[in-house]
Amino acid sequence: MKNWKCTLLMACLFFFVNLEFARGEGEAGYGGVIRTAETSAEPEEFEEDFYYVEEGLADPLEPVNRVFFVFNDRLYFWLLKPVATGYKRVVPEKARVGLKNFFTNLAFPLRFVNCLLQAKGKGALEELESFVLNSIGGMAGFFDIAGAAGVRKYDEDLDQSLAVFGLGPGFYINWPLFGPSTLRATFGSVGEAFLDPVHYLDSSGARFVFKSSDLVNSTSLHIGDYESLKRAALDPYVALRDAYYQNRLKKIQE
Amino acid sequence: MVKNHGRISFKTLIKHLPFVGETTGGWFPLLWFVSFFVIAVVPYPALAGNPTEQLKKTTDKILAIVSDSRLKEESKAEERRRLIRKAVDERFDWEELSRRALGRHWARRTNEERRNFVALFGELLERTYLERVEGYSGERVSYLGEKVDGEYATVDAGILTARKTEIPILYRMKQNGGSWMVYDISIEGVSLVGNYRNQFQSILAKSSYDELVRMLKKKVEEK
Numbered sequence: 138m139k140n141w142k143c144t145l146l147m148a149c150l151f152f153f154v155n156l157e158f159a160r161g162e163g164e165a166g167y168g169g170v171i172r173t174a175e176t177s178a179e180p181e182e183f184e185e186d187f188y189y190v191e192e193g194l195a196d197p198l199e200p201v202n203r204v205f206f207v208f209n210d211r212l213y214f215w216l217l218k219p220v221a222t223g224y225k226r227v228v229p230e231k232a233r234v235g236l237k238n239f240f241t242n243l244a245f246p247l248r249f250v251n252c253l254l255q256a257k258g259k260g261a262l263e264e265l266e267s268f269v270l271n272s273i274g275g276m277a278g279f280f281d282i283a284g285a286a287g288v289r290k291y292d293e294d295l296d297q298s299l300a301v302f303g304l305g306p307g308f309y310i311n312w313p314l315f316g317p318s319t320l321r322a323t324f325g326s327v328g329e330a331f332l333d334p335v336h337y338l339d340s341s342g343a344r345f346v347f348k349s350s351d352l353v354n355s356t357s358l359h360i361g362d363y364e365s366l367k368r369a370a371l372d373p374y375v376a377l378r379d380a381y382y383q384n385r386l387k388k389i390q391e
Numbered sequence: 392m393v394k395n396h397g398r399i400s401f402k403t404l405i406k407h408l409p410f411v412g413e414t415t416g417g418w419f420p421l422l423w424f425v426s427f428f429v430i431a432v433v434p435y436p437a438l439a440g441n442p443t444e445q446l447k448k449t450t451d452k453i454l455a456i457v458s459d460s461r462l463k464e465e466s467k468a469e470e471r472r473r474l475i476r477k478a479v480d481e482r483f484d485w486e487e488l489s490r491r492a493l494g495r496h497w498a499r500r501t502n503e504e505r506r507n508f509v510a511l512f513g514e515l516l517e518r519t520y521l522e523r524v525e526g527y528s529g530e531r532v533s534y535l536g537e538k539v540d541g542e543y544a545t546v547d548a549g550i551l552t553a554r555k556t557e558i559p560i561l562y563r564m565k566q567n568g569g570s571w572m573v574y575d576i577s578i579e580g581v582s583l584v585g586n587y588r589n590q591f592q593s594i595l596a597k598s599s600y601d602e603l604v605r606m607l608k609k610k611v612e613e614k
Contacts, residue, residue, distance in 0.1 A: 230554075234554055284555070285555075358554070361526075365519070365522065365523065368519070368522075368613075369515070369516075369519040370586075370590060371587075371590050371591070371594060371603075371606050371607065371610055372590045372593055372594060375589050375590045375593045376586055376589075376590055378589075379581070379585065379586050379589040379590070380581045380586060383577075383580050383581040383582060383585060383586070384579050384580045384581050386580060387579065387580025387581075388580070
């Protein structure tokens with residue numbers, strides 16, 4: 138009798154597996170949708186629900202955002218890029234990567250708290266582990282020894298936590314100086330200031346030095362990225378908006 | 392379940408196997424057969440070979456061209472581009488890419504318009520790709536896994552940069568004849584097709600298809 142049940146179960150499993158294959162859902166599976174759509178009379182209908190589940194980001198402020206886009210573009214080419222290029226010439230890459238590691242390590246509270254907010258216990262533990270390791274063994278975070286040992290970083294921020302709580306993005310805002318954001322992300326970054334150790338420095342001069350050196354340093358490691366986005370794009374404003382939002386969606390999902 | 396002094400003979404094993412064993416009363420060979428038939432009818436992805444393997448073959452080929460010191464001379468630049476282009480063409484389905492990037496507007500275009508669009512858009516993408524690849528400096532590509540669903544597949548990969556950061560890349564592939572062809576690449580969650588789709592839609596909403604083609608042409612001619 139036992140065998141009967143076992144075989145029945147396996148038969149069901151087999152059938153189920155086959156169904157899964159035939160149905161065509163899941164990650165790669167727009168196959169099913171397309172096959173049926175191509176035989177249907179209305180090709181336009183299926184083009185509408187192509188595989189991108191396009192949770193389009195509203196952009197009611199587009200005219201203003203475009204003005205700030207041009208502003209940020211000029212700011213990058215006229216100020217930030219020349220400064221970062223000069224800095225890049227003087228400071229060797231190893232040192233710049235070290236400084237980047239230092240700032241990443243300094244931003245530990247942000248990632249840790251947001252791991253906790255999203256109930257990612259393993260993430261919080263690994264973040265704590267790499268903070269302790271890098272702060273002590275890695276000379277205040279300049280050397281990412283935890284990363285070299287295979288401890289992962291969890292790039293969690295308040296915007297992602299708010300999204301996990303079920304808050305929608307609102308709409309797109311392209312801030313002057315700060316660039317792509319959403320209403321939700323803007324609220325998030327206000328809260329994030331409290332999780333940023335630099336915010337607690339006494340003198341505003343020191344805060345400025347920290348923030349601007351972080352900006353110049355990270356820009357020096359990414360010269361060329363924005364240029365190639367612009368070069369490949371027909372409408373760089375839309376390209377950047379979409380890239381920002383698609384990347385956000387992926388990070389929220391993780 | 393089967394006690395045979397701690398050892399299970401082949402014969403006993405066969406006997407007790409579901410679907411073929413005598414213990415199931417002879418019904419299950421039939422079920423087994425039906426099951427087999429269902430599997431055979433469902434388009435089975437393994438027939439065309441493994442998407443990751445095919446992708447890896449192309450990537451390796453391109454990396455070999457890029458790191459070939461003989462081709463690095465100024466006079467060989469043209470040949471190098473030609474070789475890379477050939478390798479890329481073997482693995483990228485430009486038509487599928489264009490179709491998806493135009494989305495619902497694809498249906499409204501004539502065959503000739505489509506052909507022109509595929510050529511133009513393909514050229515822009517190829518140029519972007521070439522410029523990226525030519526900046527190559529010893530990055531390593533690792534393949535992290537694949538999902539196959541009928542004639543569609545995704546391959547998860549990562550590029551380990553010289554600075555030891557890993558950039559996640561997702562290839563979307565479609566089976567075409569015997570080979571798996573790439574029709575979209577997502578880098579850090581940003582899909583290439585999706586990105587262009589948004590741009591095209593924004594342009595088409597404000598002006599016309601002819602204007603879009605004109606912009607594409609201008610972009611391709613840009614030095």
